[in-house]
Amino acid sequence: MSTITNEPVLDSLAPSTPGLWSFGHVTVERVDSGPISLDRRGGRLHVRHSLTPADLSERLVAGVTSSIQDAEFGQDEFELTMVGLVRSTVDGALESWTTYYRNSLAELLDGTADFAPIHDKAEELVRGSVLDLGSCFGFLPLRLARAGMDVTATDILPGTMILLDAVAPELGITIDTVICDAGEVPAPDNSADTVTAIHLLEHVDDSVGEAVIAQALRIARQRVVIAVPFEDEATACHGHIRTFDLESLRAVGRQTGVPFEVFEHHGGWLVLDASAA
Template sequence: MHWLERMESDNRLVDYLQQELVSISWLRGEEDFNAALSALVVSFEPTAPLQAWRCFALNTFTRLSEQLALTPASAEGGGTIASFAAIYRRLLALVQGKSLLDVGCSCAYWPLLVAREKGCSGGPIVAIDRRAEALRLSALLADALGLAGQLRLERQDLLQPAFLRLGQFDTVTAIHLLEHLDESELPLALSHLLRVTGRRLLIVVPYEEQAQECYGHRQVFSQAKLQFWGKWCLEQLEGRASFWYEDLLGGLLVIDRQE
């Protein structure tokens, strides 16, 4: 039971579940968390679940856009929407070239913001995810925003050889993706990301003391770990690249390939 209005159906629901149910261990694993979130979202329109999810995604995108318009941005106390708006603002300043690939797009908020804000100067914007439901929601949101023609969605798995058939892109982004992989999978994942990167690879990870199982996290990152993998990427590129990292509500790793 809740007393929320339809316009309050957005990513704040994730925060509420975290604060009220995860914190007291009523929700632990990713499957339980996703089931609770889905039930909560659909409760706004029980007879039209797709419309309920469309509303959730559109409301979240609107809140993200409002946060991006704030100057200066502040993520303090603003929940996940404010946090991701701060991440997206920084990444918008770092996008290079005409083409973009977003790996693990989830609801495609980020590539759709790029399509609206920058358009990658007319280059292709491609968003991939291995989950069919994520791509369906991304397509609903892109259509609602009138941006479906500017975004190509594909079902791909970063760890599979078919991923490499996507080709190369000027900018490749992996936002809160790597923590969902086992540590043993990182070499393959990073190798694939590097091979599709033409100019710049942007990786964002959260810093956690313990992996949050409710979000499907399987490992934790720190600044030292991010630096280690940055050096590893340079070794794979035989020094024909540079990297830096910075704090960004967690960590941001930037790999620049030499042209």
């Protein structure tokens, strides 16, 4: 049974006033100088910043996280703030996102991005065609497609896949996208050589995680590659709801009943032998 609500749907490509972006109760404004600042009044959040186009990349995630001194700052506000920072820094929707994507990919490829070692390891581990679960902005699928691989990105949020579809041609990259729940993927059995789930499982509970892995093993011909962060506490503003260590990853591997490998590299990795499933 579906429920109809009056909640607005975020369109990251919608027109906005240059230097100013608003959605719901969040407003992001570019000012002449100063660090990222947050002002919460009367149920509204006003974010001010003086970023330049060169500042737009995934590095902002760490910068925004360190700026948060608000216990009520949840995942929705974090994501809206990130969108607003991009959209208020460069005029034009597609232009702003293309800048963000181009800068982020460059930093991931030259190793200066915090997430670069994780993408390096993921690219090393994949084999053949790839279906990526929970792609979010889709940086890993874009990187793999740029390297000549046949890649499909998936995410439950339509907006992220619509954005990826719009930006990929601007970057000269061909990629397929699918809007779906990672636990219910509309892909045939054994339809991709590798299925990846990179920093996805920390966003879902145990039962959903089991469904995601079952889907991955159903779809993958060769292997499933899973990566998770190691955290003392789940980072709520990033949407994390559980934590992992090497032993909990081994437990996940044992539950699948297939041969697996677990190791640590900027977090934890679980590689499942899908050919034995």
